[in-house]
Structures are given as C-alpha cells and as structure tokens.
Amino acid sequence: MTHSTFRGSTAIVGLGETRYYKRGAAPDPEFKMTLDAIRLAADDAGIDVREIDGFASFSNDRNDPAHLAAALGTKHVGFSNMFWGGGGGGGSGAVSNAAAAVAAGFCEIAVAYRGLAQGQFGRFGQGSTARQVAGAAAFTAPYGLMSPAQTFAMRVRRFMHEHRVEQDAMKAIALASYYHAQRNPRAVMYGKPLSAEDYDNSRWIVEPFHLFDCCQENDGAAAVIVTTAERARDLKHAPAYILAAAQGTDYRQAATVHNAPDYATSNFKTLAPRLYAMAGVGPEEVDVLQSYENFTGGVMMSVVENGFCTPEQVNGFFALETFRFDGGKLPLNTSGGNLAECYMHGLELITEAVRQVRGTSPCQLPRDVNISMVTSGPMVQPVSSLILGRESNR
C-alpha cells in the first residue's frame, strides 16, 4: 500500500444546514440559504465565519465564492473551486478538494457547500423546453429520453438483467431511507412512514423506478467546514478525520448516447480500490455507509462496486434488516438521505457521516463508529467518495 500524506491530515469540524423544504417551499432565496448554512457551520465549529479562506462546491452551484466572501466579509480568499460534473457526483469531491487545498496550504479553513432552491430556479426532473436540441441530446430528447430518471433507468435495467436482480432489492433501499427518516426531525419525510405495500403500489415514474426509487426535489443549503488536523483539535467537536478521498471516472463512462463500454455500472469500479488503499481499510471495516441516491438502482450498484456484496448476492443482501441503523450488517443512509431527508445533492449525506463519527445522529449506531463512508453520485461522471474516522483511527 502506498502511504498517502493526505490521510488524516485534515478533518471536518463544522456542519451547517438550513431547514430543509419541499421544492418551492423555502421562504428565502438560494443565496441567502447558502449564507445561512455557512454561518451555521462556522458556529458549529466554533470559528469566526470571516476566517473561512477556502470555498469549494459542485454541480455548477450558482452561489459563487467571490460573492459569498463579499457578503460574509471574508478577510481574504485563498482557494475557490468547483468540482466538474452535474448531479451529485461531486459532493465528496467538493469536500476532498477543500481538504486538499487545506493540506497543501492554499487555505487554512475551507467550506464545502451546496445551495439549492429548485422552486426558485427550476427542477431537475423536467426535460428541456427548447424547440430544438443539439449535440448528444439530439439523439435522445426527441425520443422522450430527457430526465435523469430516464437516463439512469436504462443502466439499472441492464444491471438487473445481467445479474438477475429483483425489484425487491431496490425497495429495500427506499424502506431503509424512510425507516431512518422517521427518527430524524430534519427529514422532509419525517412523520411519513413508507411500507412495503406503499412502495409496491406507488406509480411508475419510468420502469424499473417507482416513485419511491427516485430522490426528492428540495430547497435548502448545507455546508461543512474542513481544516487541518492540528487546528481541528482545538475546536468544539471531536474531529471527523478525512482518512481517504477518491474522485474520477472509469474508462469512457461519459461516452455519449449511452455508449459507455461498461454500461451497467455506478462508475465506482476504479475508485473503490483507490479509496480503500488510501484509508488502509477494507469494506468489512466500514461501520456505516451513506450512499448517494439519485435513484435506488444507483445505490445498489454502488454498494456492489464498493465491495459490500457481489452482484450475485444482491437479492439476498438487500433487505431492510441489512440497512437499519439498529443492528443492520451495513447501516445505510441513516438520516434518510436524498430519498427521505432532503435532496441537498448529497451534501446532507456527508453531514450525516460526520454525525455518526461524532455520535450525534438521531439514528446513531448502537456501537462505536470508527469508519464512516460516503459515496457520491452513482452513474454520473465523475463520481467521488470519502472515508471518515475518529482520532483513534487516524
């Protein structure tokens, strides 16, 4: 194993989240919510928000660092960065870019953030209303293939075919998310339990995705603060050390018109070995997993490609019992995630991964959490992932 100078050199020390809303229900504009999340994260860390000198985001976030810094009275900006790619593939990537900048000395305290008001700016789940489409979209949109759900259902169908996966595997993911959301008062779906029958009876969005296989569309903002391990020890909370980060994409995964050579994949096949090698742990040592759900089928492939079971084991392994925080073999999406807490583009999965390390989740595991993992953005390009741990694992 190659030794990484990055491993354990930085930590997540502050978490900030606005209230989470249904799409269109936020009382504030996106920019204001983003400022709020960053201020809350600074308060949580116990630092003056003006000290933040690094900014990182993803998915073409509209709230650019220069204007955030001006609004916050930031003393100076040493690093500002956007992780390429749409969708949630950059959640872990934004955090790791912030951490890399801290480790390299470009800045000392960096924030990774995401602001999202789909009510204010339009929805992800709707196709283009343009009269004409050019480029690669000209080969899909005229046939009614326009939305993320449709783009990814095609990959998931192929994976199900190649490995004889049944619908119940995806159902288990939705049930776990709603199970956890019922204990999480932040969750938009708090107080709205989901039964297996509810799932079975829900309408199709695009086969093989039922309504409950699809993420929500929400308004809100979230932010996490990263600093050096040295600085982290003096702050309010026990640091969640960044033991490993990986980002990227496998061979020609962005080939257009669904022409990725390896098609039925979440795009974590080359990332996973790199991530585990840097952390110095394997999947059997992961205590809790937050796995980005644009759609349940992507979680299914991510869990497989990150080594938690083989494709052939999916039908037996994917069950609510496996994924519950209270006794499951692989506690999964313990805040409710994109499906049932809030679609904050997966940044809310990272705050939950940190809470599990701190011991402050509403669905806190009933045993020590030493290794807390996040995978961001299945089936998009690029994707990213993180492994967090406690002082004792550093």
Add this chain to the structure above:
Amino acid sequence: MTDSLVSRERAHYLPAGLPEPAPYPDGLAREYWDATRRHELVVQRCNACRNWQWGPEFICHSCHSDELSFEQVSGRGRIFSWERSWYPVHRALQSGVPYIVVLVELEDAGRVRMVGNLLGDPRQDVVMDAEVEAVFEDHEEADPPFTLVQWRVV
C-alpha cells in the same frame, strides 16, 4: 404492410412538440441526420484503424486519427436495455405516456448503441436481446424537416 399500418394509425410514435434535433451547430452530426432523410442509417468510423464510434466524436477515441467517415450499416440490432416512461417529462408528453425507449446495440457496427422508441404497443412485454430493425420516421411538417430512427422487433 406493418409500415403503412403504423403510419396510418400513428404517423409519429410520440406526440408533436418534443425538442427537434438541431444537427448543425458544430457540424459533427450533420452527415448522420442527412442520411436519415434518405432513410439510411450511418455510424461514424475511423478511416485509419476502422474503429466504430457513437455518438459522433471529433477524433477517433481509439487511435486519435482525425480522418473519420460515416458508413452505412444494416439497421439491424438487439435490445441492450429498455425503459417504459409513465411520468411526462415534457408538456408534449402529457397525452403520450406510457412509451418505450430502447437502447439498441448494433452488431455490425462494433456494438455501438443507439437510442430510439420501440414501435408497437407501448405496454408490450419487452425482451432483452430481442432482434430489432430500424424504421425511419419522417417529420415533414417540421422546419426544417427531419427524420428520427425508430426500432421494431423483427
């Protein structure tokens, strides 16, 4: 003839009003769309290493040659994946659901894949790996007119 039956009952598989292909901004796909007007299916191919690629690219992704052509293929393929959409992602589809989109692998073109609709009953059982053939769907009313490539089980 199935062809004429399909066209009499339903000239176009999906309702009017969806985005139309605009092939000209970068010129990359122009030959493809021009060929569909002649009811020919073409795929991009490298003159140097004979690699097939789809969608159209500026260089050969295999040998990096700039010398690329569009070569006519049989229009036969197999269903590599499929989906049935029930949620109207576009206002034009409010009355157009459900409908089936297939991803077709072209065996005589390096197994490149193309997207289209599967003609026939939108509630039909779709069989993975089923053999299909291209059907050209003309949109003469459009300005400019264009032709889509649909698929039919053989």
